[in-house]
Amino acid sequence: MPDQHSHPTTLTVNGERHDLVLDPRVSVLDALRDRLGVTSVKKGCDHGQCGACTVIADGRRIVSCLALAVSYDGAEVTTAAGLGSVGALGALQEAFVDRDALQCGYCTPGQVCSAEAMLAEAEAGMPSHVTADVAALDPVRLSPEEVRERMSGNLCRCGAYPNIVDAILDVAGERGLA
Amino acid sequence: MKAFAYARPGSIAEALELAGDGDDTQTAYLAGGTNLVDHLRLGIARPDTLIDLSRLDFGGVEETADGGLRIGANVRNADLAADPALRRRFPFVSEALLAGASGQLRSMASTGGNLLQRTRCVYFQDRSTPCNKREPGSGCSALDGYGTYNALIGASEHCVAVHPSDLCVPLAALDAIVHVTGPGGERAIPFDQFHRLPGDAPERDTTLEASEIITAVEILALPWASRSRYRKVRDRASYAFALVSVAAAVDVADGVVTDVRLALGGVSHKPHRARAAEDALRGQPATPAAFEAAIDAELEAARPGKDNAFKVGQLRRTTVAVLTELTQTEGDRP
Numbered sequence: 001m002p003d004q005h006s007h008p009t010t011l012t013v014n015g016e017r018h019d020l021v022l023d024p025r026v027s028v029l030d031a032l033r034d035r036l037g038v039t040s041v042k043k044g045c046d047h048g049q050c051g052a053c054t055v056i057a058d059g060r061r062i063v064s065c066l067a068l069a070v071s072y073d074g075a076e077v078t079t080a081a082g083l084g085s086v087g088a089l090g091a092l093q094e095a096f097v098d099r100d101a102l103q104c105g106y107c108t109p110g111q112v113c114s115a116e117a118m119l120a121e122a123e124a125g126m127p128s129h130v131t132a133d134v135a136a137l138d139p140v141r142l143s144p145e146e147v148r149e150r151m152s153g154n155l156c157r158c159g160a161y162p163n164i165v166d167a168i169l170d171v172a173g174e175r176g177l178a
Numbered sequence: 179m180k181a182f183a184y185a186r187p188g189s190i191a192e193a194l195e196l197a198g199d200g201d202d203t204q205t206a207y208l209a210g211g212t213n214l215v216d217h218l219r220l221g222i223a224r225p226d227t228l229i230d231l232s233r234l235d236f237g238g239v240e241e242t243a244d245g246g247l248r249i250g251a252n253v254r255n256a257d258l259a260a261d262p263a264l265r266r267r268f269p270f271v272s273e274a275l276l277a278g279a280s281g282q283l284r285s286m287a288s289t290g291g292n293l294l295q296r297t298r299c300v301y302f303q304d305r306s307t308p309c310n311k312r313e314p315g316s317g318c319s320a321l322d323g324y325g326t327y328n329a330l331i332g333a334s335e336h337c338v339a340v341h342p343s344d345l346c347v348p349l350a351a352l353d354a355i356v357h358v359t360g361p362g363g364e365r366a367i368p369f370d371q372f373h374r375l376p377g378d379a380p381e382r383d384t385t386l387e388a389s390e391i392i393t394a395v396e397i398l399a400l401p402w403a404s405r406s407r408y409r410k411v412r413d414r415a416s417y418a419f420a421l422v423s424v425a426a427a428v429d430v431a432d433g434v435v436t437d438v439r440l441a442l443g444g445v446s447h448k449p450h451r452a453r454a455a456e457d458a459l460r461g462q463p464a465t466p467a468a469f470e471a472a473i474d475a476e477l478e479a480a481r482p483g484k485d486n487a488f489k490v491g492q493l494r495r496t497t498v499a500v501l502t503e504l505t506q507t508e509g510d511r512p
């Protein structure tokens with residue numbers, strides 16, 4: 001039994017299982033980058049405000065800077081690298097390239113992970129702040145306004161927003177959500 | 179970040195045993211972590227032991243025998259906002275959740291944690307400045323400092339902070355019940371008695387006792403709350419805390435307000451139930467003039483400071499607009 005300040009923690013990252021022993025202060029973000037060398041997730045603010053650290057954990061988008069790794073023991077984590085790779089890009093990655101939806105690219109891994117989960121939320125019928133009538137339980141149609149609202153947790157310091165919205169709408173259209 | 183031990187109990191009983199009857203500065207409960215992890219990092223929360231409640235099964239969103247809803251404390255904000263029964267019966271609760279934070283944060287944040295989130299007062303979050311809530315007796319930097327977000331109603335010379343939650347505003351309007359379990363057993367706390375005014379003890383946000391765990395929030399049946407709305411006024415169109423917000427449900431017959439529930443956010447140390455406005459409006463014609471008279475009756479209690487006087491007009495306009503929209507439409511919902 002390890003002492004109470006180090007905890008055996010398993011994270012499956014982009015399909016690969018990792019067994020770690022972690023101080024409970026370590027965030028999922030720091031476990032990924034500093035312990036596992038997974039750099040396809042970025043640290044911006046470390047306070048939950050910018051979205052650069054967004055990953056998908058057990059199907060939900062999270063800001064990994066506010067997630068303690070010990071609390072996510074056993075989780076399946078997907079970072080941007082898990083959505084596709086060079087030569088075999090995922091649909092959103094492809095659309096970001098096609099639409100020139102980045103400048104420096106620092107926010108992009110978080111943007112694509114957030115967008116992937118956001119599209120799944122839309123498919124599941126989850127409403128948003130700009131849904132006209134939440135009580136109607138209508139299926140979600142992603143307009144530019146809907147995409148901007150649903151993606152507002154991902155900041156882009158380069159201001160690539162117009163092209164980010166277009167890229168996401170391309171994929172939303174392919175999936176019958178726009 | 180100060181070192182702490184971590185435990186993940188398998189039951190409420192085990193969690194209570196770990197917490198003891200002790201002082202809640204030594205242990206802290208963890209749910210979604212979106213407020214607490216930030217505070218651990220900022221050094222505002224300095225527990226010796228973190229007790230992780232995030233995997234305890236407090237139940238989902240369930241219909242109660244009387245037609246209300248029981249919401250388990252670990253139901254995530256995103257899932258609650260999407261719940262069909264909540265959206266039909268209490269649409270303004272869904273709207274309030276969706277007006278808060280971001281997609282990522284809502285998919286992490288729990289119902290219990292949302293109620294217990296701490297103020298966003300900038301001085302509370304900055305350990306280099308005096309703050310009675312963070313360090314009792316050190317003084318209040320907001321009294322003469324940055325005051326845009328300061329309270330209008332119910333503040334004290336010891337603290338002028340506001341409660342930041344969107345969800346809690348419609349819950350106050352609905353007289354929700356907070357179910358808790360502690361070393362002394364279970365209790366049910368009426369929403370109005372859950373959060374407190376600062377008085378001379380601003381370090382206490384709520385009436386929760388040390389070690390008590392929130393297990394559920396219950397909303398009692400209120401059929402006419404299907405006609406309800408939440409409106410949030412903020413500096414950005416999305417992803418910002420409220421300057422002010424209004425949660426309203428109204429029942430109208432033959433052009434007369436037969437009943438109304440009204441609560442205001444961004445106004446007080448606790449989600450503010452506007453009872454004076456409700457009393458003034460019941461039995462009155464559903465007209466903008468009557469709505470204005472009602473909110474003015476409430477705002478008599480407002481004590482604006484140098485930076486936040488604009489919020490008085492903002493609350494008046496927003497309340498009148500929301501009530502007008504709600505009562506102009508025929509049927510349950512526009």
Ligand SMILES: Cc1cc2nc3c(=O)[nH]c(=O)nc-3n(C[C@H](O)[C@H](O)[C@H](O)COP(=O)(O)OP(=O)(O)OC[C@H]3O[C@@H](n4cnc5c(N)ncnc54)[C@H](O)[C@@H]3O)c2cc1C
Binds near residue numbers: 049207294391
């Ligand atoms: C960038 C940012 C923007 C935000 N914007 C908004 C906004 O616009 N509107 C809004 O309303 N909120 C906003 N929030 C706050 C967010 O809603 C809260 O942080 C969240 O609801 C807290 O829930 P949690 O489960 O993550 O709580 P945690 O961080 O895990 O815990 C918060 C507190 O609750 C206690 N706790 C949790 N569960 C229980 C329980 N079952 N029993 C007893 N104690 C418990 C913890 O000990 C801790 O003290 C924002 C947060 C961030 C980081």
Ligand code: SF4
Binds near residue numbers: 300302309312317339
């Ligand atoms: S208003 Fe309250 S939270 Fe803000 S500095 Fe004063 S005491 Fe602290």
Ligand code: FES
Binds near residue numbers: 046047050
């Ligand atoms: S680094 Fe996590 S939100 Fe900014």
Ligand code: FES
Binds near residue numbers: 101106155156
């Ligand atoms: S592309 Fe530079 S921050 Fe978004």
